[in-house]
Amino acid sequence: MVVRRAYKFRIYPNKSQEILIAKTIGCSRFVFNYFLGKWNDAYKETGKGFTYNTCSSELTKLKNELIWLKEVDSISLQSSLKNLTDAFTRFFKKQTKAPRFKSKKNKVQSYTTKHTNGNIAIVGNKIKLPKLGLVTFAKSREVTGRIINATIRRNPSGKYFVSILVETEIEELPKSSSSVGIDVGLKDFAVLSDGTVYKNPKFFRSLEKKLVKAQRSLSRRKKISFNWHKQRKKVAQIHEKITNARNDYLHKVSTHIVKNHDIIGIEDLAVSNIIKNRKSAKSISEVGWRSFRTMLEYKARWYxxxxxxVSRFFPSSQLCSNCGYQNKAEKDRKMRKWDCPQCGIHHDRDINASINLKNEAIRLLTVGTAGLA
Incomplete structure (x- = not known):
């Protein structure tokens, strides 16, 4: 199966390369905002926006007026226009909100450049990037496949990364003839119907005190001063450490589940609605259910x-997985274990829910009404 896959590496640009990256990010942002403004004005006056070709020809004229736009990679500027037109396409299809102006205060700053005529390539322990030339990078694994584009990012911590998007062939994994249900939670991150329990490491809570101390120190610094920037990077590094630890854990869990099971049933949770509950919002944000679901989806598609x-309204924790009796008293989330009044079997709430999710997934596949990834 041919899929698109991204490889992310940390890069170590020298001073001149850092300056050029900053210029390219700024120019890409300027082009996006400039044409977004013109697009909005045209839409208000005529009821019609621009096309990519119109913007592209206008960009050529703009580069003759603003000479500094010629200093950076021209493909990155074209990519900004493509991103803008794609954003408007999604907006008119009612998939997303209207595009907004980009700010230089955004936490992550980036630009994208396309692969043409070998302008992006791996050369030993360095990566060749347009205008930047050869940049040292941490080559943690081999890049296989046809390179499509590269996105260069500068994190709030001051670290630089490159994400290389490739088109590559991935072989499907051998069938395991196994089905499983997954019940995600806060006490334990995930409980499978076969009894496997993945603990909730609580990465944010483990570094919360350190983060609070660093943020308090930042608030006492004079804004925009040297020490303020220095402390701001320390705060960003803690956030980055939390994010990296969480993503690493989610990747390992999702990969293990996909490799060992052919059919995976999971509740279709509306995380954006659940997170509105102030009492549990921090815990839900910390655990990363949405990222976990995304990883499961694309890995299942690959392999x-x-x-x-399964519908979020399906009473997975209330049903007895043995006889089907619905125990409505089980709505109380504090009740972790219960005995079925009908068949007498003893249930662990999470394992019982995951078994019901597995059975419901198989039933949906059998009747042909399953919501597949």
């Missing part, structure tokens, strides 16, 4: 497995 989304 020929099936993800079945």
């Amino acid at each position: 020929g497995k099936q993800i079945v989304f």
Whole structure:
């Protein structure tokens, strides 16, 4: 199966390369905002926006007026226009909100450049990038496949990264003839119907005191001063450490589940609605359910497995997985274990819910109404 896959590496640009990256990010942002403003004005006056070709020809004229736009990679400026037109396309299809102006205060700053005529290539322990030339990078693994584009990012911590998007062939994993249900939670991150329990490491809570101390120190610094910038990077590094630890854990769990099971049933949670509960918002944000679901989806698609989304209104924790009796008293989330009044079997709330999710996923596949990934 041919798929698009991204490889992310840390890069170590020298001073002149750092300056050029900053210029390219700024120019890409300027082009996006400039044409977004013109697009909005045209739409108000005529009821019609621009096309990519119109913007592209206008950009050529603009570069003759603003000479500093010629200092940076021209493809990155064209990519900004493409991103703008794609954003408007999604907006008119009612998939997203209207595009907004980009700010230089955004936490992550980046630009994208396309691969043409070998302008992006891996050369030993360095990566060749347009205008930047050869940049040292941490080559943690080999890049396989046809390179499509590269995105250069500067994190708030001051670190630089490159994400290389490639088109590559991935072989489907051998079938395991195994089905599983997944019940995600806060006490334990995930409980499978086969009894496997993945603990909730609580990465944010483990570094919360250190983060609070660093943020308090930042608030006492004079804004925009040297010491303020120095402390701001320390705060960003803690946030980055939390994010990296969480993503690493989610990747390991999702990969293990996809490799060992052919059919995976999981509840179709509306995380954006659940997170509105102030009492549990921090815990839900910390655990990363949405990222976990995304990882399961694309990995299942890569390796020929099936993800079945069970309705969020399905009473997975209330039903007895043995006889089907619905215990409505089980709505109380503090009740972790219960005995079925009908068949007498003893249930662990999470394992019982995951078994019901597995059974419901198989039923949906059988009747042909499953919501597949």
